[in-house]
Amino acid sequence: xxxxxxxxxxxxxxxxxxxxxxxxxxxxxxxxxxxxxxxxxxxxxxxxxxxxxxxxxxxxxxxxxxxxxxxxxxxxxxxxxxxxxxxxxxxxxxxxxx
Amino acid sequence: xxxxxxxxxxxxxxxxxxxxxxxxxxxxxxxxxxxxxxxxxxxxxxxxxxxxxxxxxxxxxxxxxxxxxxxxxxxxxxxxxxxxxxxxxxxxxxxxxxxxxxxxxxxxxxxxxxxxxxxxxxxxxxxxxxxxxxxxxxxxxxxxxxxxxxxxxxxxxxxxxxxxxxxxxxxxxxxxxxxxxxxxxxxxxxxxxxxxxxxxxxxxxxxxxxxxxxxxxxxxxxxxxxxxxxxxxxxxxxxxxxxxxxxxxxxxxxxxxxxxxxxxxxxxxxxxxxxxxxxxxxxxxxxxxxxxxxxxxxxxxxxxxxxxxxxxxxxxxxxxxxxxxxxxxxxxxxxxxxxxxxxxxxxxxxxxxxxxxxxxxxxxxxxxxxxxxxxxxxxxxxxxxxxxxxxxxxxxxxxxxxxxxxxxxxxxxxxxxxxxxxxxxxxxxxxxxxxxxxxxxxxxxxxxxxxxxxxxxxxxxxxxxxxxxxxxxxxxxxxxxxxxxxxxxxxxxxxxxxxxxxxxxx
Numbered sequence: 001x002x003x004x005x006x007x008x009x010x011x012x013x014x015x016x017x018x019x020x021x022x023x024x025x026x027x028x029x030x031x032x033x034x035x036x037x038x039x040x041x042x043x044x045x046x047x048x049x050x051x052x053x054x055x056x057x058x059x060x061x062x063x064x065x066x067x068x069x070x071x072x073x074x075x076x077x078x079x080x081x082x083x084x085x086x087x088x089x090x091x092x093x094x095x096x097x098x
Numbered sequence: 099x100x101x102x103x104x105x106x107x108x109x110x111x112x113x114x115x116x117x118x119x120x121x122x123x124x125x126x127x128x129x130x131x132x133x134x135x136x137x138x139x140x141x142x143x144x145x146x147x148x149x150x151x152x153x154x155x156x157x158x159x160x161x162x163x164x165x166x167x168x169x170x171x172x173x174x175x176x177x178x179x180x181x182x183x184x185x186x187x188x189x190x191x192x193x194x195x196x197x198x199x200x201x202x203x204x205x206x207x208x209x210x211x212x213x214x215x216x217x218x219x220x221x222x223x224x225x226x227x228x229x230x231x232x233x234x235x236x237x238x239x240x241x242x243x244x245x246x247x248x249x250x251x252x253x254x255x256x257x258x259x260x261x262x263x264x265x266x267x268x269x270x271x272x273x274x275x276x277x278x279x280x281x282x283x284x285x286x287x288x289x290x291x292x293x294x295x296x297x298x299x300x301x302x303x304x305x306x307x308x309x310x311x312x313x314x315x316x317x318x319x320x321x322x323x324x325x326x327x328x329x330x331x332x333x334x335x336x337x338x339x340x341x342x343x344x345x346x347x348x349x350x351x352x353x354x355x356x357x358x359x360x361x362x363x364x365x366x367x368x369x370x371x372x373x374x375x376x377x378x379x380x381x382x383x384x385x386x387x388x389x390x391x392x393x394x395x396x397x398x399x400x401x402x403x404x405x406x407x408x409x410x411x412x413x414x415x416x417x418x419x420x421x422x423x424x425x426x427x428x429x430x431x432x433x434x435x436x437x438x439x440x441x442x443x444x445x446x447x448x449x450x451x452x453x454x455x456x457x458x459x460x461x462x463x464x465x466x467x468x469x470x471x472x473x474x475x476x477x478x479x480x481x482x483x484x485x486x487x488x489x490x491x492x493x494x495x496x497x498x499x500x501x502x503x504x505x506x507x508x509x510x511x512x513x514x515x516x517x518x519x520x521x522x523x524x525x526x527x528x529x530x531x532x533x534x535x536x537x538x539x540x541x542x543x544x545x546x547x548x549x550x551x552x553x554x555x556x557x558x559x560x561x562x563x564x565x566x567x568x569x570x571x572x573x574x575x576x577x578x579x580x581x582x583x584x585x586x587x588x589x590x591x592x593x594x595x596x597x598x599x600x601x602x603x604x
């Protein structure tokens with residue numbers, strides 16, 4: 001397996017991480033080495049084995065739908081990078097072409 | 099005359115309760131110690147002196163009024179910077195959360211405060227708990243008090259170093275693949291990963307939700323048990339919290355009786371890659387356990403060799419999803435918001451600037467493993483390996499009560515030695531990962547110094563889910579016999595860190 005620079009750049013786009021040219025050069029061989037190592041899991045014959053997603057048997061947990069105290073608007077906005085009125089201010093969502 | 103910062107938490111709590119010393123005096127002694135040694139150790143990202151002293155004064159007043167207080171009341175503690183504590187920054191060692199002050203307390207934090215424990219500050223860690231050396235912190239590495247040129251383990255290297263440097267008698271860690279146990283091993287301290295679901299993850303900034311577990315770090319086995327009891331137990335705010343009584347851990351730590359206990363030595367965790375001094379001290383400790391009446395059995399867990407590859411698929415997959423919340427919209431860093439750039443561009447620029455190299459590597463591995471066309475071969479297959487590892491444990495526990503192994507294959511390595519070699523770094527967690535995959539209880543206890551380098555070696559004990567008390571039974575037995583053999587605690591041999599005279603009270 002060899003992960004190309006272009007494939008790493010594509011992964012960066014999927015993960016929403018901009019990557020510089022130097023980072024791509026550095027990351028490609030490292031990711032390749034890691035993927036080669038983890039690919040060992042394919043050696044295990046496990047066709048009839050149930051997958052485990054979680055160490056505990058999980059069941060959905062319900063509670064009564066009753067209002068309870070929660071964060072105030074001020075507390076919820078206290079860490080926001082930008083605020084307008086009582087709301088989070090965010091960059092535009094739609095791109096130029098949209 | 100008695101030395102405050104060298105005392106155990108249990109001793110300090112007893113003296114505070116008896117009004118021999120005040121919590122304010124104890125807290126101030128630790129703050130002074132922190133001021134003296136932090137330039138060399140760098141265990142803390144934030145020291146919360148004012149609130150610590152205020153809390154200490156509150157505890158002293160309670161005791162003065164004759165109110166009943168808990169078994170660790172007035173004792174200071176260092177909190178890993180991955181758990182929220184409102185009013186103090188929670189950075190997770192990351193630039194993306196550099197100035198973030200959470201508006202709420204983690205359940206663990208709430209329970210510490212309710213138990214009248216004094217929180218000294220937040221400890222350094224690998225960014226988002228990804229690492230085995232604390233070198234991945236965006237705010238500089240922590241240094242191992244045994245040798246300042248070496249790593250204190252990771253991700254909880256700040257917590258382990260704060261104990262070994264006598265900056266705090268108690269600390270909280272979190273363990274996803276060994277981040278409590280490996281730092282404990284390389285600093286000669288005690289670290290326990292409770293059964294998954296035994297301690298609440300509410301307010302713990304998630305790395306891999308099916309693996310993460312907060313737990314106690316301390317210098318003695320009893321202190322770890324007392325702290326474990328404070329933070330453990332059902333929490334409705336965590337959907338994976340177990341609604342069952344906390345195992346009798348404090349009683350086990352006081353007893354240390356292991357006669358008749360069947361102890362399995364994991365055959366696979368030995369040989370190539372294991373330092374001779376680690377194997378030597380481990381073998382000696384197993385002999386001691388046999389001498390105390392335990393029955394030693396060699397146990398094979400053939401699928402453990404696939405634990406590391408499975409873990410490095412499962413963890414990055416969960417992490418890539420968990421860390422998607424760092425999107426520059428509601429909290430944390432925002433870069434490049436110039437009124438023109440789109441939300442998506444701002445998000446990508448922020449994550450580029452805010453995440454370090456290891457975080458980027460793991461997010462991309464996770465993104466790859468979960469992408470269509472690769473999902474079955476990678477993530478799906480890793481989940482099947484997880485089942486096989488759980489089955490290995492189940493078979494082992496038909497023969498034995500606990501399993502033991504070295505905690506980590508080597509002693510503390512030099513800062514910088516493995517920083518750009520991710521695979522070499524991952525090998526540090528070889529022995530600790532299976533417990534996280536299976537969700538069982540696991541701990542590291544100090545068993546001496548490796549003859550070749552004079553650095554601490556840890557022994558790992560693994561017990562079935564909800565049998566956390568067995569860890570403490572074995573730990574207490576070892577501590578008792580080894581302390582006698584050494585003529586005092588191992589940590590009394592930590593080199594002088596060059597601080598001023600330690601605080602001494604009459």
